[in-house]
Amino acid sequence: MKLRRTFLKSVLAAFAISAVMPTIGQAKDPLPVVATFSILGDMVSQVGGDHIALTTLVGHDGDAHVYQPTPADARAVSKASVLFVNGLEFEGWIDRLVDASGFKGTRIIATKGIDPIPFEEEGDHDEHGEHAEHGFEWAGVFDLAAGTYKWSFAKVDGDYADPAMKMVVLQSGDIEAAEEKAEALLEADSSDTRRDNDVLVAQDTAYTLTFDKSKDMTVFSVDIKKSGKYAFFTEHMPFEFEANEHFFKDLAGKDVEPIAQEPDTGHHGHGHHHHGTFDPHAWQSVQNAIVYINNITSALSEADPANADTYKQNSEAYIAKLKEVEAEISAAVKALPESSRTVVTSHDAFGYFEKSYGLAFKAPTGISTESEASAADVAKLINQIREEGITAVFVENIADNRLLEQISSETGAQIGGTLYSDALSAPDGPAATYLEMMRYNSQTLSQALGS
Numbered sequence: 001m002k003l004r005r006t007f008l009k010s011v012l013a014a015f016a017i018s019a020v021m022p023t024i025g026q027a028k029d030p031l032p033v034v035a036t037f038s039i040l041g042d043m044v045s046q047v048g049g050d051h052i053a054l055t056t057l058v059g060h061d062g063d064a065h066v067y068q069p070t071p072a073d074a075r076a077v078s079k080a081s082v083l084f085v086n087g088l089e090f091e092g093w094i095d096r097l098v099d100a101s102g103f104k105g106t107r108i109i110a111t112k113g114i115d116p117i118p119f120e121e122e123g124d125h126d127e128h129g130e131h132a133e134h135g136f137e138w139a140g141v142f143d144l145a146a147g148t149y150k151w152s153f154a155k156v157d158g159d160y161a162d163p164a165m166k167m168v169v170l171q172s173g174d175i176e177a178a179e180e181k182a183e184a185l186l187e188a189d190s191s192d193t194r195r196d197n198d199v200l201v202a203q204d205t206a207y208t209l210t211f212d213k214s215k216d217m218t219v220f221s222v223d224i225k226k227s228g229k230y231a232f233f234t235e236h237m238p239f240e241f242e243a244n245e246h247f248f249k250d251l252a253g254k255d256v257e258p259i260a261q262e263p264d265t266g267h268h269g270h271g272h273h274h275h276g277t278f279d280p281h282a283w284q285s286v287q288n289a290i291v292y293i294n295n296i297t298s299a300l301s302e303a304d305p306a307n308a309d310t311y312k313q314n315s316e317a318y319i320a321k322l323k324e325v326e327a328e329i330s331a332a333v334k335a336l337p338e339s340s341r342t343v344v345t346s347h348d349a350f351g352y353f354e355k356s357y358g359l360a361f362k363a364p365t366g367i368s369t370e371s372e373a374s375a376a377d378v379a380k381l382i383n384q385i386r387e388e389g390i391t392a393v394f395v396e397n398i399a400d401n402r403l404l405e406q407i408s409s410e411t412g413a414q415i416g417g418t419l420y421s422d423a424l425s426a427p428d429g430p431a432a433t434y435l436e437m438m439r440y441n442s443q444t445l446s447q448a449l450g451s
């Protein structure tokens with residue numbers, strides 16, 4: 001009897017649990033999301049609030065350029081519905097981590113839609129000159145099933161980046177192998193002109209694509225007759241013509257990404273260093289941060305439509321704060337004397353700040369902390385500091401600052417303070433959020449350069 005009663009009790013208990021379960025399921029669990037580094041994590045949490053459970057991989061004061069993912073990172077990624085990455089090859093380790101984790105969610109590139117700054121390393125200019133001379137700025141290989149695709153060119157800020165451009169489409173899976181032929185076609189005197197809604201096919205003639213000024217977007221159909229790999233060579237960067245969406249889609253409207261491209265923007269990095277990459281530090285311009293926020297808002301709303309209204313409200317309130325900070329930064333930079341507008345930092349992390357707000361930044365190391373400064377680069381920088389009478393240099397929260405300290409002592413330029421380049425400070429530090437970071441950097445620059 002005793003046994004039976006226990007059995008019954010456990011059945012009842014199980015029943016009680018199962019009767020309660022659906023209600024628990026409906027009271028929604030927060031959406032599991034991962035952001036790769038602290039600055040992006042803060043932006044995601046500003047939009048997601050309580051409706052997301054956020055894991056940030058590279059924490060405060062961490063260097064995402066040279067990060068080594070942990071098994072805990074792989075577990076977090078494997079459970080995530082959405083993975084937010086910066087892109088532009090900032091997180092060189094992310095593809096391996098995603099593969100190892102068996103991630104099944106959506107990967108969102110937060111920089112999608114920004115105007116990336118091409119970065120040329122010393123000694124890399126020849127190769128770039130060569131590409132420009134030979135008529136194409138970008139090449140990409142796509143693995144395509146037979147069918148029709150759409151390649152679009154959108155107006156950005158009210159106009160097309162260029163009024164027309166040449167393009168070559170060849171059946172080939174290898175950019176280098178097809179390059180010579182593409183160059184010859186692009187340089188030839190004859191080409192086929194195509195306008196809005198016209199059809200493109202893989203052929204041995206270059207197209208001249210003309211963009212319809214009366215429309216916000218000019219769209220070409222790409223007709224693929226046979227499944228396989230196709231190389232596209234374009235006179236201008238296709239990203240320059242992206243407003244709100246990806247330039248290449250299938251008929252269902254799904255983005256089609258290249259399996260290889262040159263220069264490589266890091267969407268599908270190969271883990272080794274490429275020439276002619278883009279500067280990944282896009283967050284150093286508040287305008288770009290707004291693009292990040294819009295990308296984050298769309299991604300969260302798509303993954304969790306029940307809370308889309310909240311995400312939209314959070315996003316709008318946050319963008320208003322971003323605009324305030326941007327106005328402060330612009331005013332602070334404008335107030336600086338013309339004679340002290342050159343800033344020296346450890347690595348080249350402030351290109352977007354420079355482009356948006358107008359200071360000139362110089363660094364002994366390149367866009368990644370991975371590369372090492374050459375003796376010649378350091379000597380050149382020291383000369384420049386002396387010649388231009390630069391009085392302050394700035395250390396960074398993420399970088400090894402010994403070289404900068406050495407430069408400071410050799411030139412007599414003072415250390416003007418710490419700039420937060422690629423990571424936030426600890427929660428009790430001066431740059432615990434993106435807004436605080438931008439404000440703090442701007443104030444630090446003003447204090448050191450203003451006097």
Ligand SMILES: [Zn+2]
Pocket residue numbers: 065281347348349367368369421422
């Ligand atoms: Zn960096």
